[in-house]
Amino acid sequence: xxxxxxxxxxxxxxxxxxxxxxxxxxxxxxxxxxxxxxxxxxxxxxxxxxxxxxxxxxxxxxxxxxxxxxxxxxxxxxxxxxxxxxxxxxxxxxxxxxxxxxxxxxxxxxxxxxxxxxxxxxxxxxxxxxxxxxxxxxxxxxxxxxxxxxxxxxxxxxxxxxxxxxxxxxxxxxxxxxxxxxxxxxxxxxxxxxxxxxxxxxxxxxxxxxxxxxxxxxxxxxxxxxxxxxxxxxxxxxxxxxxxxxxxxxxxxxxxxxxxxxxxxxxxxxxxxxxxxxxxxxxxxxxxxxxxxxxxxxxxxxxxxxxxxxxxxxxxxxxxxxxxxxxxxxxxxxxxxxxxxxxxxxxxxxxxxxxxxxxxxxxxxxxxxxxxxxxxxxxxxxxxxxxxxxxxxxxxxxxxxxxxxxxxxxxxxxxxxxxxxxxxxxxxxxxxxxxxxxxxxxxxxxxxxxxxxxxxxxxxxxx
Numbered sequence: 001x002x003x004x005x006x007x008x009x010x011x012x013x014x015x016x017x018x019x020x021x022x023x024x025x026x027x028x029x030x031x032x033x034x035x036x037x038x039x040x041x042x043x044x045x046x047x048x049x050x051x052x053x054x055x056x057x058x059x060x061x062x063x064x065x066x067x068x069x070x071x072x073x074x075x076x077x078x079x080x081x082x083x084x085x086x087x088x089x090x091x092x093x094x095x096x097x098x099x100x101x102x103x104x105x106x107x108x109x110x111x112x113x114x115x116x117x118x119x120x121x122x123x124x125x126x127x128x129x130x131x132x133x134x135x136x137x138x139x140x141x142x143x144x145x146x147x148x149x150x151x152x153x154x155x156x157x158x159x160x161x162x163x164x165x166x167x168x169x170x171x172x173x174x175x176x177x178x179x180x181x182x183x184x185x186x187x188x189x190x191x192x193x194x195x196x197x198x199x200x201x202x203x204x205x206x207x208x209x210x211x212x213x214x215x216x217x218x219x220x221x222x223x224x225x226x227x228x229x230x231x232x233x234x235x236x237x238x239x240x241x242x243x244x245x246x247x248x249x250x251x252x253x254x255x256x257x258x259x260x261x262x263x264x265x266x267x268x269x270x271x272x273x274x275x276x277x278x279x280x281x282x283x284x285x286x287x288x289x290x291x292x293x294x295x296x297x298x299x300x301x302x303x304x305x306x307x308x309x310x311x312x313x314x315x316x317x318x319x320x321x322x323x324x325x326x327x328x329x330x331x332x333x334x335x336x337x338x339x340x341x342x343x344x345x346x347x348x349x350x351x352x353x354x355x356x357x358x359x360x361x362x363x364x365x366x367x368x369x370x371x372x373x374x375x376x377x378x379x380x381x382x383x384x385x386x387x388x389x390x391x392x393x394x395x396x397x398x399x400x401x402x403x404x405x406x407x408x409x410x411x412x413x414x415x416x417x418x419x420x421x422x423x424x425x426x427x428x429x430x431x432x433x434x435x436x437x438x439x440x441x442x443x444x445x446x447x448x449x450x451x452x453x454x455x456x457x458x459x460x461x462x463x
Contacts, residue, residue, distance in 0.1 A: 004402035023067030029194020031135035055435035085396035104141035150179035181240040193367035198222035200364025227338035251381035254315040257281035266291035274317035330370035
């Protein structure tokens with residue numbers, strides 16, 4: 001095994017998981033949004049709620065399908081590129097992923113067909129129950145995936161026997177110390193991803209001068225979700241940071257670009273250029289004591305610097321330093337956008353201010369950007385461990401050659417951009433078209449198109 005094959009395997013997994021995480025996040029957020037829409041339809045009987053359900057269900061179906069496909073690829077990589085990890089951690093992570101398949105995936109697969117194609121085949125309440133169960137299934141899937149990944153971050157409840165992590169206490173494994181914070185953080189992130197996409201879609205239609213109930217409803221609902229969840233996410237992120245400081249102090253030091261253990265209060269590096277070789281953060285703009293206030297909630301709290309950890313156990317500080325600030329920066333913009341929307345709403349100008357509509361259009365991708373930046377922070381910050389403090393990444397990789405890892409990485413890049421690029425392009429075309437308006441009489445061309453688009457096939461919804 002050489003370092004070239006290790007680095008290429010890491011890049012390959014990072015590439016595939018970055019593509020993958022986008023689609024489950026969209027699915028989780030949209031599933032809950034669709035369930036709320038359908039619940040409103042049952043309560044009010046207003047047709048535009050049904051139109052919105054059917055429109056966003058098409059996008060959900062495509063995202064769900066691409067998430068399943070990209071997830072299968074990752075599962076194969078565990079055996080092909082990371083056999084050392086599978087051999088060591090398989091008795092724990094393999095069981096957790098099996099639970100995910102047997103509960104969440106079976107639930108989603110069982111009721112997804114009714115949700116997508118059963119509008120005219122089952123009763124309203126039965127259809128709503130199917131939609132809710134699909135939404136619950138996405139949350140159960142999140143539960144098991146985050147439990148498995150959190151165990152890799154804060155492992156407990158196991159014993160090492162003959163080179164394997166053998167389960168001893170399943171409750172401790174599942175509900176490991178970082179799991180509650182990471183579960184809530186990821187779930188809220190998925191809801192924010194969906195809210196930003198929906199609000200961007202609504203804003204785009206407002207810019208095109210559409211003012212029908214479908215557009216106004218989804219735009220308003222998305223901005224309410226953003227106003228509620230973005231501040232809560234900031235609070236959850238703060239609690240997650242406190243947990244990380246306790247169990248992964250090297251990650252926090254790398255995120256903050258902190259090299260020395262400062263006595264009497266730790267300053268916060270707002271920006272700077274961490275230098276791993278020189279063991280310093282160049283051109284840092286520092287605020288005294290702010291690091292202690294944020295990370296320990298005290299004026300003089302002490303935070304260990306990177307120099308207190310062995311060099312071979314330090315995460316890549318430049319990478320996580322900037323990925324974390326990108327995530328936080330996107331979060332601040334989300335809160336600011338939601339607050340501006342609230343002021344415009346109170347002034348009765350939410351649907352009239354064009355510059356704000358353009359702002360929400362440009363904010364559409366920020367949920368995905370923040371999501372990926374957050375995962376880069378948590379995964380790169382765990383290095384050089386794949387199971388923190390127990391199994392090094394260099395010990396987890398398969399005995400493959402750099403040429404093989406490089407070739408498969410190249411193939412993945414080409415295939416992913418072709419397949420998933422096409423899927424993303426299709427979703428964007430569908431969002432650009434917007435939901436049908438049930439109160440308008442379509443032209444002959446639109447009527448012919450709608451006969452196909454409003455039918456039983458999600459992929460027939462865009463030209």
